[in-house]
Amino acid sequence: AQSVSQHNHHVILSEAASLELGCNYSYGGTVNLFWYVQYPGQHLQLLLKYFSGDPLVKGIKGFEAEFIKSKFSFNLRKPSVQWSDTAEYFCAVNAPYKLIFGTGTRLQVFP
Amino acid sequence: GAGVSQSPSNKVTEKGKDVELRCDPISGHTALYWYRQRLGQGLEFLIYFQGNSAPDKSGLPSDRFSAERTGESVSTLTIQRTQQEDSAVYLCASSHRTGGREKLFFGSGTQLSVL
Numbered sequence: 001a002q003s004v005s006q007h008n009h010h011v012i013l014s015e016a017a018s019l020e021l022g023c024n025y026s027y028g029g030t031v032n033l034f035w036y037v038q039y040p041g042q043h044l045q046l047l048l049k050y051f052s053g054d055p056l057v058k059g060i061k062g063f064e065a066e067f068i069k070s071k072f073s074f075n076l077r078k079p080s081v082q083w084s085d086t087a088e089y090f091c092a093v094n095a096p097y098k099l100i101f102g103t104g105t106r107l108q109v110f111p
Numbered sequence: 112g113a114g115v116s117q118s119p120s121n122k123v124t125e126k127g128k129d130v131e132l133r134c135d136p137i138s139g140h141t142a143l144y145w146y147r148q149r150l151g152q153g154l155e156f157l158i159y160f161q162g163n164s165a166p167d168k169s170g171l172p173s174d175r176f177s178a179e180r181t182g183e184s185v186s187t188l189t190i191q192r193t194q195q196e197d198s199a200v201y202l203c204a205s206s207h208r209t210g211g212r213e214k215l216f217f218g219s220g221t222q223l224s225v226l
Contacts (some may be wrong), residue, residue, distance in 0.1 A: 034153065034154075036153070036154060038213075038215065040213075043144070043146075043156040043159070044146065044154050044156070044215075045153075046153030046154060049153060051151065088212075088213075088214075088215065090215070094148070094200070098120075098200075098219050098220060098222075099148060099200045099202055099217075099219065099220040100217075100219060101217040104214070104215065106212065
């Protein structure tokens, strides 16, 4: 069955530190990949998405992700985090007739 | 069950027909969300329930869309007189608060195709 794994459940960083959140999926066919963010008290927002083309995708707020097909991975990165990046981050995979989310990673950034 | 359950997983309907989508949240989760994702786009918020009340219906795209939740459990999303632009994956999520943090759990979605 298709699944999405986010191995980092809780990440704590200081401001200006670099961030990388892991996302691996299991599905052998063509997929669309997403990262969503949920800020405290708000709804999910789309950070970035990959459908095809350049595997390095740039999103909002300085986030980027790289699709590595051979590793079934779509890791999220940001070179320098800010306190306002404190949120829950979800990786999602859109396979045929399915939209599958990972369990989420809680990011806490301290000043 | 252990997770959020949505049914049907796949629905094909004709333009103009009504459809009803169902979400069974995790037992004890008071918050329930409906989102949709149309082809090539990100998630679009539809409605949020806290218990049986819906304090935020701001995302419902038209009066053809309605949702209800009974007994702080099952929720149904109804789309009347479906249009082709309603084709999307409709996603349900429920959540609970622990340690001041809201933890979301997702269903696997209902793929709606309007012909």
